[in-house]
Amino acid sequence: MYDDEVVIIGAGVCGLATALALQKKGIKSVITEKSETLRNDTGAAITIRPNGWRALVQLGVANILRHAAIPLQRHKVIVF
Ligand SMILES: Cc1cc2nc3c(=O)[nH]c(=O)nc-3n(C[C@H](O)[C@H](O)[C@H](O)COP(=O)(O)OP(=O)(O)OC[C@H]3O[C@@H](n4cnc5c(N)ncnc54)[C@H](O)[C@@H]3O)c2cc1C
Structure with a gap:
């Protein structure tokens, strides 16, 4: 059915990141998506931890995203 490897x-973000990572290694891929539209439920923010930043560095997008990021020096989780 597919000639891609x-x-x-x-x-989603994981599928797209995987495709980009594979492309950087010279491995072709194809993404299938069942939804015909973008998901309409919007989030508020994305918290990226140090290991996430290391992944973004490998994907070559960290420097672009850092401009929009606010570094968190500490955080507190409050459970209601
Ligand atoms: C209402 C809401 C608000 C959120 N807000 C935030 C936020 O503010 N900050 C934050 O960091 N995270 C937020 N999240 C979580 C974030 O959306 C997920 O962690 C992230 O989208 C997960 O990415 P993913 O690629 O693993 O999965 P998804 O984004 O769910 O992508 C999976 C994709 O696979 C497709 N798919 C599923 N089955 C098939 C199939 N059989 N064939 C083809 N395609 C298929 C789906 O249509 C979907 O597009 C929120 C989630 C929701 C629901």
Whole structure:
């Protein structure tokens, strides 16, 4: 069915990041997505921890995203 080496199911952030990582290694992939539209439920923010930043560095997008990021020196989780 597909000539590409890897088939990724789902075009969420994980599917797209996987496709980019594979492309950087010279591995072709195709992404299948069942939804015909973008998801309409919006989030508020994304918290990226140090290991996440290391992944973004590897993907070559960290420097772009750092301009929009606010460094958190500490945080507190409050459970209601
Ligand atoms: C209402 C809401 C608000 C959120 N707010 C935040 C936030 O503010 N900050 C934050 O960091 N995170 C937030 N999240 C969490 C964040 O959206 C998820 O952690 C993230 O989207 C997970 O990415 P993913 O690629 O693993 O999965 P998804 O983004 O869910 O992507 C999976 C994709 O696979 C597709 N798919 C599923 N099954 C198939 C199939 N059989 N064939 C083809 N395609 C398929 C789906 O349609 C979907 O597009 C929120 C989530 C929700 C629901």
